[in-house]
Amino acid sequence: xxxxxxxxxxxxxxxxxxxxxxxxxxxxxxxxxxxxxxxxxxxxxxxxxxxxxxxxxxxxxxxxxxxxxxxxxxxxxxxxxxxxxxxxxxxxxxxxxxxxxxxxxxxxxxxxxxxxxxxxxxxxxxxxxxxxxxxxxxxxxxxxxx
Numbered sequence: 001x002x003x004x005x006x007x008x009x010x011x012x013x014x015x016x017x018x019x020x021x022x023x024x025x026x027x028x029x030x031x032x033x034x035x036x037x038x039x040x041x042x043x044x045x046x047x048x049x050x051x052x053x054x055x056x057x058x059x060x061x062x063x064x065x066x067x068x069x070x071x072x073x074x075x076x077x078x079x080x081x082x083x084x085x086x087x088x089x090x091x092x093x094x095x096x097x098x099x100x101x102x103x104x105x106x107x108x109x110x111x112x113x114x115x116x117x118x119x120x121x122x123x124x125x126x127x128x129x130x131x132x133x134x135x136x137x138x139x140x141x142x143x144x145x146x
Contacts, residue, residue: 021047025055026062033067083110086139090132092123105131114139 059065088107095102103123107116116135120127
């Protein structure tokens with residue numbers, strides 16, 4: 001631990017500290033090849049005062065801040081399929097709150113990225129139909145304004 005000028009403490013990760021925190025972090029990164037945030041999450045149980053910025057600086061000092069390229073063939077990048085405006089991707093997600101479960105209905109236009117969402121207390125055929133009616137009504141309003 002090193003003490004800052006304002007009196008707070010931070011983990012000293014220069015590799016020369018007595019507990020070997022810097023060496024531990026460097027070895028962990030090299031063996032697991034995990035991203036920075038995953039390394040931070042895994043190492044904070046061993047080094048509670050470890051911060052994201054201190055870990056990033058350590059990785060930069062040791063030349064391991066960037067993960068190595070994966071060997072092998074990379075899949076060719078494909079172009080997104082072209083869709084006409086009004087082609088919506090619709091999804092449903094369960095949201096847990098203190099009051100109970102709510103259901104998030106979401107529709108995103110694939111071309112314009114227009115998004116419409118509603119939180120409903122239940123989900124079923126009638127709820128989905130109501131959501132679609134509201135979506136159509138909302139899209140008509142938007143097209144009139146444009």
